[in-house]
Amino acid sequence: MKITRAEVEHVARLARLELSESELDTFTVQMDGILAYVDKLNTLNTDGIVPTSHAVPMENAFREDTLKDSIGVENAVANAPKHAESFFRVPKVIE
Amino acid sequence: MEIFELTLHELHEKLKAKELSCVDATKAMLARIDAVEERVNAYITVTPEEALKEAEAADRRIAQGDIDLLTGIPVGLKDIFVTKGIRTTCGSKILHNFVPPYDGTAVARLKERGAVILGKLNQDEFAMGSSSESSYFSTTRNPWNLEHIPGGSSGGSSAAIAAQEAVATLGTDTGGSIRQPASHCGCVGLKPTYGRVSRYGVIAYASSLDQVGPLTRDVKDAAIMLGAVAGYDPMDSTSVNTPVPDYLAGLESGVKGLKIGLPKEYFIQGLDPDVKKAMDSAIELYRSLGAEIREVSLPHTEYAVATYYLIATAEASSNLARYEGVRFGHRSEAARGLTEMFAKSRAEGFGSEVKRRIMLGTYALSSGYYDAYYLKAQKVRTLIMQDFLKAFEDVDVLLTPVAPTPAFKIGEKLADPLQMYLSDIFTIPVNLAGTCGMSIPAGLSAAGLPIGLQLIGRPFGEQSILNAAYAFERETDWHKKKPAL
Numbered sequence: 001m002k003i004t005r006a007e008v009e010h011v012a013r014l015a016r017l018e019l020s021e022s023e024l025d026t027f028t029v030q031m032d033g034i035l036a037y038v039d040k041l042n043t044l045n046t047d048g049i050v051p052t053s054h055a056v057p058m059e060n061a062f063r064e065d066t067l068k069d070s071i072g073v074e075n076a077v078a079n080a081p082k083h084a085e086s087f088f089r090v091p092k093v094i095e
Numbered sequence: 096m097e098i099f100e101l102t103l104h105e106l107h108e109k110l111k112a113k114e115l116s117c118v119d120a121t122k123a124m125l126a127r128i129d130a131v132e133e134r135v136n137a138y139i140t141v142t143p144e145e146a147l148k149e150a151e152a153a154d155r156r157i158a159q160g161d162i163d164l165l166t167g168i169p170v171g172l173k174d175i176f177v178t179k180g181i182r183t184t185c186g187s188k189i190l191h192n193f194v195p196p197y198d199g200t201a202v203a204r205l206k207e208r209g210a211v212i213l214g215k216l217n218q219d220e221f222a223m224g225s226s227s228e229s230s231y232f233s234t235t236r237n238p239w240n241l242e243h244i245p246g247g248s249s250g251g252s253s254a255a256i257a258a259q260e261a262v263a264t265l266g267t268d269t270g271g272s273i274r275q276p277a278s279h280c281g282c283v284g285l286k287p288t289y290g291r292v293s294r295y296g297v298i299a300y301a302s303s304l305d306q307v308g309p310l311t312r313d314v315k316d317a318a319i320m321l322g323a324v325a326g327y328d329p330m331d332s333t334s335v336n337t338p339v340p341d342y343l344a345g346l347e348s349g350v351k352g353l354k355i356g357l358p359k360e361y362f363i364q365g366l367d368p369d370v371k372k373a374m375d376s377a378i379e380l381y382r383s384l385g386a387e388i389r390e391v392s393l394p395h396t397e398y399a400v401a402t403y404y405l406i407a408t409a410e411a412s413s414n415l416a417r418y419e420g421v422r423f424g425h426r427s428e429a430a431r432g433l434t435e436m437f438a439k440s441r442a443e444g445f446g447s448e449v450k451r452r453i454m455l456g457t458y459a460l461s462s463g464y465y466d467a468y469y470l471k472a473q474k475v476r477t478l479i480m481q482d483f484l485k486a487f488e489d490v491d492v493l494l495t496p497v498a499p500t501p502a503f504k505i506g507e508k509l510a511d512p513l514q515m516y517l518s519d520i521f522t523i524p525v526n527l528a529g530t531c532g533m534s535i536p537a538g539l540s541a542a543g544l545p546i547g548l549q550l551i552g553r554p555f556g557e558q559s560i561l562n563a564a565y566a567f568e569r570e571t572d573w574h575k576k577k578p579a580l
Contacts, residue, residue, distance in 0.1 A: 008454070015412060015457040016419070017450055018438040026447075027454055030512055034455060037513055038401040041471050044478070051473030052480060054303050054333065055529020056290045056554065061332035075196035081426035088421050093433045 002035035003028065098123035099259045100577075103168055103316040106262055110157060110167045117157065117167030120262075121150035121211050124169040128213065128260045131580050134241060136233045137255040139174050140182055141214035149211040156209055164319050166209030171261035173252045174215040175222055176202050176307075177296045181212075185298045186220040186230040186248075189424045189444025199296015200331065201265060201307050201324040208323055213261055216251030220446045221415065222272055222300045224248050225518045226508065229448040234505060237280060239544055239578040243502040246276030252310045253280035257545075257578055263311045263320050267297060269304045270403050271497075271522025274534040277310050278497035278547025281536045281576060283317045283564070284310045288554045289529035290335035292321075293328030299414040301407035302333075304526040313574050314535065314565045318342035321557060340558055346565040351385035353563060356490030360396035361521055367500040373538030373546040374496055377567065381494070384566055389490055393482040398475050399524040400516055405459050405472035406527070411449075412456030418444060451512060476527050483528040483551075492563050493551040495521050497534045501544035521549060530554045535564045536573035545573075 005028045012019045019027065073086040082089035098120055101109070109115045125143050132138060146169065153167035177183045177195035184190045198206065206212070219229040227235045227250025235250045237243040238258040245254040249266030253276035256264060266273040268286035277284025285308045292307040299305060309320030322343070327336040357378065362371075382388050420426035420440030427439035445453070459468035486493065498518060508515040525532040530553060537548035548567070552560040568574055 003458070007458075011454055011458045011461065014461060015453050016416075016434070016437040016441055017445070017453060018435075018442040019450070020442075023447070023450070027451060030451060031455060031458070033513055034404065034516075035458075038405055038468070038472075041398055041401050041405075041475050042467075044395075044398060044475060046471065046474035046478070049474040049477050051470055052476040053473060054289070055480065055527070056288070056333070056335060058290075058333065058335070063329060071196045076422075078196065079193055079423035081420060081424075090421055091430060091433050091436050 002032050002039070099127040101262070102312045103262050103319055106168060107164055111162055117150040117153035117211065118147065120167060121146050121169050124213055124261065131258050131260060134236065134580065135238055135254050135258045135260065136235045137216055137251045137258060137260050138171070138214045139184055139186070139217050139232050139251070142181055142212060145181065146211050146213050153209045153211060163208040165205060165323055167211060168262050169211045169213050170205060171213050171216045171252065171255045171264040172202060173218050173249050173264070173266045175218060175267050175298045176265060177298065178202055178212065178215065181215065183215065183298070184232065185222070186218045186232065187444065187446070187449070188231040189418045189441070191231065191425065193423050197296065200293035200328045202296060204324050216255055216264060218251055219248035220449050221298070221411070222248040222267055222269055223411070223448050223452050225271070225275060225515055227251065228505065228509060229446055231446060236505070237502050238580055239281065240542070242504055243544065244279070244505055246279035246502060248272040249310065250276045253277050253282055253284065256280060256282040256310050256312060258580055259577070263309055263316055265307060265324070266310050267305055267307050268526065269301050269407060270526050271519040273308045273310060274497050274522050274532055274547070274549060275519060277534040279502035279545060281545030281573070282310050282312060283314055283533065283535050283574065284308065285317045285321055285533040285557070286525065286531060287321060287325065287557055288531040290333055291531070291555065291557065292324050293331040293334045295328055295330035301410040302414060303410060304407060314561060314568045315343065315346065317533065318346060318561050337555060342558060342561055345558055345562050348562050349384065350381060350563055350566045353386045353492065354490040355381055355386045355388050355563070356391035356486055356493045357388065358393045358396065358486065358493055358495060359390050360393050361495040366496065369501065369538065369540035370496050370499065370546055373548065377537050377548050378494065380567065380570055384570065391486040391490055391493070393486060393524065395475065395478045395482050396524060399479055399527060400520055402472045402475045402479065402527060403523045404455065404516055405468050406476060408452045408456030409459045409469050410456065412453045412460060415449070415453055448512070479524055480528045483530060487553045492560055495549045495551065497521060497547040497549040501540045501542070501546055525551055531557050531560060533560050533564060535567060536576070537567070538573060539576065
C-alpha cells in the first residue's frame with residue numbers, strides 16, 4: 001500500500017475537504033493506484049538535475065508601484081454569498 | 096453555402112464586401128445553435144442579446160470603414176475565461192453563480208477587434224479531464240457520433256466548431272485540452288508556447304502549464320485567432336515580451352527542405368491502427384512535398400504522464416484553495432463554524448475529479464512527501480524539456496499522433512482515472528516542455544471518427560508549425576469534412 005485510509009483522511013483535512021465515508025474508500029484505492037503508477041519516476045536517477053518550476057526562463061517581473069483604478073469595493077463584494085456593506089460575512093470564528 | 100458553414104477568413108471577406116452584415120452572421124450562428132444544441136450541448140451559457148448588440152456595434156464600425164479580421168466574427172469562449180457581466184462557471188457547481196467584474200486579456204483583445212461573443216462553452220470542471228464529462232452542467236456530445244465524447248477539457252470549444260455553432264473558439268491547454276478535443280472533433284487546435292498568450296482572466300488550473308489558444312475550422316483561421324490574442328501583457332507576469340509575428344505572412348512557404356522529426360517513442364506498438372494509418376499517409380505526403388523525415392528520440396516520454404499528474408495536481412491544490420465560500424461561489428448552508436464552512440462548501444461545490452486532484456496535489460506537497468513526489472517530478476520535467484531541446488537541434492518540427500485512439504465512448508473511462516489520464520500521453524510532454532503544438536485534421540477512422548495529427552514546434556515557433564500545417568491542409572480535404580448532424 002502506498003497510502004492508507006488514515007493518511008487520506010489527514011490529507012482531506014489539510015485540503016479542507018469534507019469527504020464522505022464512501023469517498024474516503026474510493027479515493028484510498030484510486031490514490032494508491034495513481035501513486036503506484038507515479039513511482040516509476042523513482043527508476044530515474046535525477047542526482048544533480050535542477051528542478052524546473054517554469055518552462056520559460058524568466059526573472060522577477062517588476063513594475064512601477066503606481067496608483068491605478070481597481071474594481072471597487074461594490075464589485076469586490078458583489079459575488080460574495082453574504083456581505084454587509086464593504087465586508088464579507090462569515091460564520092463565527094470563535095465560539 | 097450556409098452562413099454558419101463559412102470559415103473565419105471567408106466570413107471576413109463577405110463582411111468586408113458588405114455581402115453580409117455582422118447582425119446577419121450573428122443571427123445565422125444563433126439559429127444554428129438553436130437547431131443543434133439540444134443534441135450537442137456545447138454551450139453552458141448562450142448570450143444572444145449581448146451578441147446582437149456587439150454585432151450591431153461591429154456593423155457601425157464597418158460602416159465607418161473600420162474593419163479588422165475579427166470585426167463581426169461570432170466566436171465562443173470556453174467557460175474558463177472570465178467575462179464581465181456574463182456568468183463564468185469553469186464547469187463547476189462551486190462557481191455556478193459567479194459573474195465576473197472584468198474581462199480577461201484574451202477576451203478583451205477579441206472584443207477590441209470587434210469579435211462577437213456568442214456564449215460560454217462547456218468543459219471539464221476546472222479543465223480537469225479529457226472528455227468534458229466532469230462538467231457539473233451537462234455532457235457535451237461529439238457531433239461526429241453523439242455516443243462519443245468530444246474530448247476535453249475544451250470539449251465544448253471543439254464540439255461547437257464541428258457542429259458549426261461558432262466560427263472560432265478559444266480554449267485552454269494544460270495537458271492537451273485544446274489539441275485532444277480538436278483531434279477528436281476534426282478541427283484545428285493550437286496550444287501556443289507558454290508565455291505567448293496572457294493568462295490574465297483565465298481561471299487557473301496548473302499555472303506553470305496552462306496556456307490559451309484557438310480552435311478553428313482551418314489553419315488560416317488559427318493563425319488569425321492566435322495573432323489576435325498573442326502578445327505581452329503586464330497583467331500576467333509570465334507573459335513573454337517578444338514581438339508577435341504576422342502568422343499569416345509565411346503560410347504558403349511550403350515544407351521543401353523542412354526537417355520533420357518522428358519521435359520513435361510516439362509510434363509505439365498498440366497505437367490504434369486507424370491512427371497509425373493516418374500518420375503514415377501524412378508522413379508520406381510531407382515526404383512527397385519535399386520535407387526531410389528523420390527519426391528522433393524523446394527518451395523520457397514514458398515518464399511524462401506521471402510527472403504531469405504530480406506537478407499539475409500540486410499547482411491545482413494551491414490554486415483551488417481560493418474557493419472557500421467567502422468571496423464568491425457556492426457556500427454551504429449546513430456549516431456551523433468557519434473551518435467547517437470551508438470544508439463543507441468545497442465538498443458540496445467540487446465534483447469528484449477535482450476533489451481527487453486536490454487530494455493528490457495536497458499529498459504531493461505535504462510535509463514528508465514534497466521531495467519524493469513534487470521535487471522529483473520537477474527534476475524529471477527538466478529531463479523532458481532537455482529531450483525536446485536536443486531533438487530540435489536536429490529537426491525543425493516534430494510530427495506525432497495527438498491521441499492514441501479516436502474519441503472513446505461516453506462513460507467508457509469514468510471508473511478508472513488512470514486510464515483517462517493515459518489518453519493524454521502524446522500531448523502532456525509539450526506542456527511540460529512549455530513549447531507549442533497543434534492538432535490538424537488528418538483522417539477518419541473506419542467508424543467515421545476524426546483523427547488529428549500533432550505538429551510540435553520550438554519554443555515560440557508557432558509560425559513554423561502553422562506553415563507546416565497549412566502545407567498539409569492545402570493538399571488534403573480532411574478539414575472540409577463535416578459530421579452529419
